[in-house]
Amino acid sequence: MSTNDLLALLPIILLCGASVIAMLLVAVKRNHRVMHAFTVAAFIVALLALFRQPDTMPYVIAPLFVVDKFALFNTGLILAAGLSVLLLSYNYFEQREERKEEYYILLLLATVGGLVLLSSRHFISLFLGLETMSISLYGLIAYLRTRERSDEAGIKYLLLAALSSAFLLFGMALVYAESGTMDFVGIGQYLKGVNEAPVAVVAGFGLMLIGVGFKLGIVPFHMWAPDIYEGAPLPVAAYIATVSKGSMLVLLMRFYRDVNGYDYTILWWVFAIIAMASMFVGNWLALMQRNVKRLLAYSSISHMGYILIAFLAGQEAGQEAVMFYLVAYVITSIGAFGVLALLSDSLNDAEMLEDFSGLFWRQPWLAAIFTAMLLSLAGIPLTAGFIGKFYVVAAGVSSGLWLLLALLVVNSVIGLFYYIRLVAVMFQPLESVPVRKRLPFFGVFALSALMLLLLWLGIYPSVLIAMIRDMMLSMG
Amino acid sequence: MILLAFILFPLIGAFLAWASAAVHASLPRWVALLVMLAGLILAAGIWIQPEPASIAGADWRYVYHQPWMPRFGISLSLAMDGLSLLMIVLTFFLGALAVLVSWDEIQDRTGFYFFNLLFVLGGIAGVFLVMDLFLFYFFWEVMLIPMYFLIGIWGHGHRLYAALKFFLFTQAGGLLMLLSILGLYFVHGASTGVYTFSYAELLQTPMAQSTGRWLMLGFMAAFLVKLPAFPFHTWLPDAHTEAPTAGSVILAGLLLKTGAYGILRFVLPLFPEASHAFGEWFMLMGAIGILYGGQLAYAQTDFKRLVAYTSVSHMGFVLVGAFAFNELAYQGVVMQMITHGISTGALFMIAGVLYERLHTRELEKMGGLWAALPGLGTITMVFVMASLGLPGLGNFIAEFLILAGSWQAYPWIAVLAAIGLVVATVYSLRIMQKVFFGISLKEFKLKDMSLREAVMLLPLVIVIIWLGLFPQRVIDTAAKGAPSVAFQNKDK
Structure with missing residues (x-):
């Protein structure tokens, strides 16, 4: 390995090293504060490492990795998301009596897995990244062992994730058996060479889709999402919603492009049906929820449906739209879960609608942040979600996906209904004079930063758009 | 720059008002009032000035242009012609009155209340000024959320239901409009190679007949809901009735006008062919609205609900006039937009004044109030x-011009619409009879108008009489607008 190879993979290497040191730190002395500070520092250093990259882009580290602007941008996104989750975690876990330190090791490892996915160009690195992330997530989801629903959530995720990994592996095996390569680009070349893709390859793609669909939480592979969001600690739920889904989406985009997925009508239709089903099932079930965690779980299913529309639109505009929407989605999801985490006390998570009643008069700042996040999810102007939705619709119109767009409009209205209902709950008058809870500084800081970012992207998105365009153009 | 001020005044004022609540609970009122008066003076100043030479061949008095998102060809592009000027004057006039209306009515959370009030007004001012379709949609949506809060937090009994209904209806229409805006954007880009949301550029978009018609219907979906036209009007009675008085005034006086403005500014000039093709149907829709709204208004027992249905009826005239395609009807539509804003706004204020005294909106519980409230009775008489x-x-x-204009286009529809005037007489007189005449159910000991109430109602009386006696000033100003130019071309 050359120096440049190491430089290109620096963020991953740094986080790997950090997790080892973190383990040693726990062995020496358990101290939550030190551990938290160390992990935060590790994430910041990894973020800084992004600026020190080899000059030639894309930089291929054969056979497993490719580091291009696309990977770098998303590495930044995932690291920033992880960092925000971290900032929200400290207070949440400090209130709870379980041992807290291993949480940070698992979070570091899961992020390593995510980062590997972002720059992988080979089945092996794909699977390694995916499993590193999944296995850490089993631990993270069931981390608060004493609570009733966390075991259930952990076991459920373990079984389903293992099952979906099996599908994914089998799919990869089938594709490899026919094409003789596990390289994404190699598979693409093989498919160009044959007139019609053999049945085994098509079946392989189908099986892989199950594995990918599970991680993305799209219908019909979405069953796990609400239970796991409900049972997992709140920061972990935010992490799954953003880092886990986001890195899988990025991988899907890369794989799809390398194998020229847009040439296959049948694949297109499969994704179109999945997109429609995700929008409707997600929104429809979200309507029924009184539990905000489950509501957010279903709403994130429907948002994946919206993203798939942009994904299906293809071309430049579609890919840009996916990336912009993903950024907006990451910000809003972490923001929304973050508000829940800050409101939770040592016994219960703030999750039922009633917990939010009159929040605006109890915690005006938190309520304002939550309102901004919800309005962004609903796609209301002045927020990033609006520009994201606009981008998706623009991409759809440019590719003439009228049916999908009409369904998107219907679903936006359904979505609006439950987001606004939640907002209305927060503005209900209070019966009694509230006792103000003191809020942790770092949590409020992280959430305020997220809200400012949300508004900034909603009012002046040109900078991010230019960045995404530049990155997409560089990929050719 | 002056155009930007009309939008920024209320928006910055909104944050100031919210912040000032921390100092003293009554400070937001003064902030809001000052902001609105400043805007009003500015707008009136422009109106009084002799007309400047037109800019860029069109009738723009002022233009402002600043790139915003070059990736999509979106720019912060504002312009003012006669039509926008009139609407801006109306916005700040009714806005100032809306602040006065809320003076005593709103006692809790004044900061957040005036924040929302000013924010709505800022959004409305934006809608009347922008010349970029993306930005138009942007402001179209910006109006919604604060209005939702105004109804949902400070409204009456069924406020949450009404607020949600209002929100969902307008949002659904708005999203369809967004699809159409984007469709137009790509049609234009495909045929000319220039991807832009600029109104001036999109005006001359060549497109297939069917494309134009679909896109036009998308725009109309938003505007018909907002107007509102039968059968998309069902959100209106709920929203108007449950909103606080200022909310009703703004809804009836300004928000509905954004729908009418959208038709005049965007639908007719952008889709001349499709507008002519569907014109007859929209006129018929308007005529049905006039009669249906009038009939329902007559059947109401709730004062505000009654006035709300008269809005449906009156806005039907706007729809009839807009699609009659001639100068006369166009002038009538602009007049109707202004006079309806004034008269309905006034009626809602009167409803508010009565509610403060009687704590009811039920007509059955009123009656014989003339003896107790002669001053208010006289003013009500004027607006009835x-x-x-x-x-x-x-x-x-306004209504005469619309009828005269639409007679030239479709006599039968004009006849239907004219019947609406008879219905209007019936329901309007019923207000007077039920509230001020008849026997009083009990001895009312009520204070007549206070100084503040007189200050907010008398200007409205003066304006409505002035508009009736000297309408030429308004008609002249409105004559310099995009749609009127379109009509003239067609007639020749």
Whole structure:
């Protein structure tokens, strides 16, 4: 390995090293504060490492990795998301009596897995990244062992994730058996060479889709999402919603492009049906929820449906739209879960609608942040979600996906209904004079930063758009 | 720059008002009032000035242009012609009154209340000024959320239901409009190679007949809901009735006008062919609205609900006039937009004044109030007469022009619409009878208008009479607008 190879993979290497040191730190002395500070520092250093990259882009580290602007941008996104989750975690876990330190090791490892996915160009690195992330997530989801629903959530995720990994592996095996390569680009070349893709390859793609669909939480592979969001600690739920889904989406985009997925009508239709089903099932079930965690779980299913529309639109505009929407989605999801985490006390998570009643008069700042996040999810102007939705619709119109767009409009209205209902709950008058809870500084800081970012992207998105365009153009 | 001020005044004022609540609970009122008066003076100043030479061949008095998102060809592009100028004057005039209306009515959370009030007004001012379709949609949506809060937090009994219904209806229409805006954007880009949301550029978009019609219907979906036209009007009675008085005034006086403005500014000039093709149907829709709204208004027992249905009826005239495609009807539509804003706004204020005294909106529980409230009764009489179209008051001019104009286009629809005037007479007089005449159910000991109430109602009386006697000033100003130019071309 050359120096440049190491430089290109620096963020991953740094986080790997950090997790080892973190383990040693726990062995020496358990101290939550030190551990938290160390992990935060590790994430910041990894973020800084992004600026020190080899000059030639894309930089291929054969056979497993490719580091291009696309990977770098998303590495930044995932690291920033992880960092925000971290900032929200400290207070949440400090209130709870379980041992807290291993949480940070698992979070570091899961992020390593995510980062590997972002720059992988080979089945092996794909699977390694995916499993590193999944296995850490089993631990993270069931981390608060004493609570009733966390075991259930952990076991459920373990079984389903293992099952979906099996599908994914089998799919990869089938594709490899026919094409003789596990390289994404190699598979693409093989498919160009044959007139019609053999049945085994098509079946392989189908099986892989199950594995990918599970991680993305799209219908019909979405069953796990609400239970796991409900049972997992709140920061972990935010992490799954953003880092886990986001890195899988990025991988899907890369794989799809390398194998020229847009040439296959049948694949297109499969994704179109999945997109429609995700929008409707997600929104429809979200309507029924009184539990905000489950509501957010279903709403994130429907948002994946919206993203798939942009994904299906293809071309430049579609890919840009996916990336912009993903950024907006990451910000809003972490923001929304973050508000829940800050409101939770040592016994219960703030999750039922009633917990939010009159929040605006109890915690005006938190309520304002939550309102901004919800309005962004609903796609209301002045927020990033609006520009994201606009981008998706623009991409759809440019590719003439009228049916999908009409369904998107219907679903936006359904979505609006439950987001606004939640907002209305927060503005209900209070019966009694509230006792103000003191809020942790770092949590409020992280959430305020997220809200400012949300508004900034909603009012002046040109900078991010230019960045995404530049990155997409560089990929050719 | 001056155009930007009209939008930024209320938006910055909104944050100031919210912040000032921390100092003293009554400070937001003063902030809001000052902001609105400043805007009003600025707008009136422009109106009084002699007309400057037109800019860029069109009738723009002022233009402002600043790139915003070059990736999509979106720019912060504002312009003002006669039509926008009139609407801006109306916005700040009714806005200032809305602040006065809320003076005593709103006692809790004044900071957040005036924040929302000013934010709505800022959004409305934006809608009337922008010349970029993306930005138009942007402001179109910006109006919604604060209005939702105004109804949902400070409204009456069924406020949450009403607020949600209002929100969902307008949002659904708005999203369809967004699809159409984007469709137009790509059609234009495909045929000319220039991808832009600029109104001036999109005006001359060549497109297939069917494409144009679909896109036009998308725009109309938003505007018909907002107007509102039968059968998309069902959100209106709920929203108007449950909103606080200022909310009703803004809804009836300004928000509905954004729909009418959208038709005049965007639908007719952008889709001349499709507008002519569907014109007859929209006129018929308007005529049905006039009659249906009038009939329902007559059946109401709730004062505000009654006035709300008269809005449906009066805005039907706007739809009839807009699609009659001639100068006369166009002038009538602009007059109607202004006079309806004034007269209905006034009626909602009167409803608010009565509610403060009687704590009811039920007509059955009122009656014989003239003895107790002669001053208020006289003013109500003026606006009831305006509402039924008495000559000498503004509404008469508006409705007469619309009828005369639409007679030239489709006589039968004009006949239907004219029947609406009879219905209007019936429901309007019923207000007077039920509230101020008849026997009083109990001895009311009520204070007549306070100084503040007189200050907010008398200007409205003066304006509605002025509009009735000297409408030429408004008609001249409105004559310099995009749609009127379109009509002239067509007639020749």
